Amino acid sequence: MNHFININFYWLAQSAGDAAQETAEQTKQIVSKITTGKVALAVLILIATYLILKLLDWLVIWLSERIARAWRLQVKQFLPFLRLLLFTFVTVFLMNLFLNLSKENVLAVTGTVAVALGFAFKDFASSIIAGIVGLFESPYRVGDRIKIGDYYGEVISYGIRAIKIQTPDDNTVTIPHNKIWTEAISSANAGALEAQVVTKFYFAHEIEIKLVKKILYRVAQTSKYTHLKLPIVVVMEEKSWGSLFKLKAYPLDARDEFIYKTDLITRAKEAFAKQQLAYPHLLDVEELQIK
Amino acid sequence: MFKGFRSWLANNRNFIFSRYTKDSEETQEPEQTLVQLPPELRKKLVEGIENLPSNPADKEAIVSALDEAFESWQANPNNSNNSIVILSSPVAAVSRILSETLEDWTKQKQIPLKLLPLTARPTAADKIKSKLEYYFEQKESENDDPQQQPEVIVIPNLSWCFLRSLEGLEGIEYLQSLLCDGSCDRFWIIGGGQVGWEYLNLVCNLEAYCGKVMTLPKIEPEEFQEWLEPIIQDLDITFGKPGIERQLLKGDKSNQSHYFHRLADISEGISSVAVQAFLTSIHYAKIDEQEKFPENVEADVQSKLAEDLVVAQIPNLPDLPDLELADQYLLYSLLLHGDLTISALAESLGDERSQVQNRVLVLRHQGVVEQQEKVIKINPIHYPNIKQELARNNFVINRD
Numbered sequence: 001m002n003h004f005i006n007i008n009f010y011w012l013a014q015s016a017g018d019a020a021q022e023t024a025e026q027t028k029q030i031v032s033k034i035t036t037g038k039v040a041l042a043v044l045i046l047i048a049t050y051l052i053l054k055l056l057d058w059l060v061i062w063l064s065e066r067i068a069r070a071w072r073l074q075v076k077q078f079l080p081f082l083r084l085l086l087f088t089f090v091t092v093f094l095m096n097l098f099l100n101l102s103k104e105n106v107l108a109v110t111g112t113v114a115v116a117l118g119f120a121f122k123d124f125a126s127s128i129i130a131g132i133v134g135l136f137e138s139p140y141r142v143g144d145r146i147k148i149g150d151y152y153g154e155v156i157s158y159g160i161r162a163i164k165i166q167t168p169d170d171n172t173v174t175i176p177h178n179k180i181w182t183e184a185i186s187s188a189n190a191g192a193l194e195a196q197v198v199t200k201f202y203f204a205h206e207i208e209i210k211l212v213k214k215i216l217y218r219v220a221q222t223s224k225y226t227h228l229k230l231p232i233v234v235v236m237e238e239k240s241w242g243s244l245f246k247l248k249a250y251p252l253d254a255r256d257e258f259i260y261k262t263d264l265i266t267r268a269k270e271a272f273a274k275q276q277l278a279y280p281h282l283l284d285v286e287e288l289q290i291k
Numbered sequence: 292m293f294k295g296f297r298s299w300l301a302n303n304r305n306f307i308f309s310r311y312t313k314d315s316e317e318t319q320e321p322e323q324t325l326v327q328l329p330p331e332l333r334k335k336l337v338e339g340i341e342n343l344p345s346n347p348a349d350k351e352a353i354v355s356a357l358d359e360a361f362e363s364w365q366a367n368p369n370n371s372n373n374s375i376v377i378l379s380s381p382v383a384a385v386s387r388i389l390s391e392t393l394e395d396w397t398k399q400k401q402i403p404l405k406l407l408p409l410t411a412r413p414t415a416a417d418k419i420k421s422k423l424e425y426y427f428e429q430k431e432s433e434n435d436d437p438q439q440q441p442e443v444i445v446i447p448n449l450s451w452c453f454l455r456s457l458e459g460l461e462g463i464e465y466l467q468s469l470l471c472d473g474s475c476d477r478f479w480i481i482g483g484g485q486v487g488w489e490y491l492n493l494v495c496n497l498e499a500y501c502g503k504v505m506t507l508p509k510i511e512p513e514e515f516q517e518w519l520e521p522i523i524q525d526l527d528i529t530f531g532k533p534g535i536e537r538q539l540l541k542g543d544k545s546n547q548s549h550y551f552h553r554l555a556d557i558s559e560g561i562s563s564v565a566v567q568a569f570l571t572s573i574h575y576a577k578i579d580e581q582e583k584f585p586e587n588v589e590a591d592v593q594s595k596l597a598e599d600l601v602v603a604q605i606p607n608l609p610d611l612p613d614l615e616l617a618d619q620y621l622l623y624s625l626l627l628h629g630d631l632t633i634s635a636l637a638e639s640l641g642d643e644r645s646q647v648q649n650r651v652l653v654l655r656h657q658g659v660v661e662q663q664e665k666v667i668k669i670n671p672i673h674y675p676n677i678k679q680e681l682a683r684n685n686f687v688i689n690r691d
Contacts, residue, residue: 068683193685215457221494222455224620224640228493228687252685253616263641271457 073143080158130177145188195254201245204278220249225260242280339522345388346562348514356505374479381484382671386447389482416454419462449483450629455639470500486626509560512551531604567672572606611676
């Protein structure tokens with residue numbers, strides 16, 4: 001019995017050794033076929049790809065900013081798909097150029113590449129895979145106003161590895177796609193042109209609630225930025241230091257979020273001043289902050 | 292990009308189609324050089340247009356709707372049928388159309404008519420309500436008679452009763468209270484612009500307080516032709532030949548018929564837009580005396596052709612210049628109110644006066660808006676394109 005097992009082990013070890021030798025031989029053959037001409041062609045293709053990518057980016061953004069506002073996001077969201085298409089095409093072409101994509105070659109190379117990627121480019125590969133998954137799952141799209149971690153802003157670019165968001169302070173933040181595996185992503189408009197804007201107003205307890213609500217509704221209804229076909233809501237909460245009112249409304253364009261908020265606050269405060277509505281006492285707020 | 296391509300196509304249309312349109316057998320008329328109208332002729336044309344009465348088709352539509360609503364109210368006076376709202380495009384002078392129509396209508400109905408004496412929006416938005424109160428409460432005190440006679444109240448332009456600002460909507464709230472709780476012996480005729488009406492419905496739900504709402508129908512090509520006939524006769528205007536593509540698409544009609552169909556198309560059946568398009572389509576055609584007439588052209592035709600002609604070319608709307616976002620907000624405000632002074636416009640936008648003034652000057656130079664004394668309006672010829680542009684950019688233009 002033991003003798004039989006020993007023979008089996010010997011036979012398996014010999015088979016594995018043969019397979020490894022065969023793979024090494026195939027890889028050697030593939031590498032030996034890489035010529036200077038092929039390398040030069042690959043470099044040219046990479047340069048052309050880079051230029052086409054830049055052109056695509058420029059063209060899609062240019063077009064999206066010139067067409068009707070309602071179509072802006074749809075056009076921008078087309079960009080990641082175009083980029084993916086181009087990357088796929090170029091990758092397949094280059095692989096075919098160097099590796100002569102037969103079944104055996106693919107098997108031989110993918111094993112080697114998988115090991116290399118697994119150790120050296122783990123995060124990079126994870127981001128690329130997350131980027132591809134993200135294209136179909138759509139946790140964010142170009143034009144969306146999203147919050148990832150501490151960063152909030154408009155997605156201005158969807159790359160193969162990362163997205164770029166523009167913050168309200170006009171900073172551009174690059175965030176790798178692999179954040180979608182671990183981080184919660186909050187999208188204010190999820191592909192739509194409109195995003196709700198919540199503006200907070202603080203008052204002392206003794207104010208006349210109906211008057212404040214009427215002013216807040218009117219402020220939203222008479223703002224040039226308000227999308228009137230979407231709901232305007234005023235909600236309030238009682239706090240120990242006073243009354244908190246939240247005016248929830250939608251601007252015509254999510255991009256106007258901050259200027260819209262400013263407009264609402266400016267005009268509301270003018271009206272509050274006319275009505276002499278009392279704000280919470282500063283001392284109380286400071287006490288609250290200390291607590 | 293598409294706009295550029297479209298204008299290129301329009302500019303080169305004659306060249307592109309010319310090789311297909313030349314018929315060697317057809318008598319070729321001598322070349323006409325189209326030039327701007329001489330000042331005196333232009334003045335005459337403008338005066339003719341200014342003196343035109345409101346389009347009879349608009350009047351007929353109003354009278355028919357008025358009769359129906361008024362009879363329904365007379366049969367059963369109550370708060371749900373005691374008013375009719377007549378809506379026009381924001382670039383039409385609804386107050387003028389209404390006053391011209393009502394002049395004959397009241398004589399026919401023999402009923403006292405009280406016209407709200409507002410010819411413009413009160414300068415201060417917070418004074419709109421007090422002005423309305425003053426007028427209507429004065430009327431109440433005049434009619435203290437317990438056996439009150441039915442009366443018709445006319446608000447010639449609802450746009451003058453509000454401004455999109457915090458205090459500018461108080462006038463509308465006051466009117467709502469009158470419409471809802473006022474006397475059943477009052478019948479209200481209210482004129483207004485469509486965009487302003489949509490806004491007031493979204494903000495104040497005004498339609499719920501009113502009875503019948505009618506929108507002026509689109510004017511038909513034949514009605515435009517009949518309306519403009521006195522000017523055509525007076526200036527002896529001839530009509531240019533339409534392009535071959537138009538002839539192929541629209542069939543074999545007279546030049547005049549092609550002209551008025553095109554006019555009705557581009558103006559969307561709105562008189563004020565059509566009038567501007569008509570005005571810009573009129574040119575002065577000078578016959579080149581050096582050109583020889585073909586032998587088969589008769590002598591009297593030759594003498595007729597040898598005279599300088601006033602020609603109406605197939606009308607077109609001018610392209611809308613590229614609008615900045617700030618311009619879109621400004622133009623929407625003008626559509627909402629019909630007409631505004633700079634101060635009122637600044638208030639409705641929530642912007643500084645100087646800032647608004649700058650944008651208005653730019654838009655005036657581009658011909659998009661026009662200013663008459665202190666009042667700013669949208670140039671009617673740009674209205675169809677502005678409306679389309681704003682609707683595509685999320686602005687509330689109509690109910691859809």
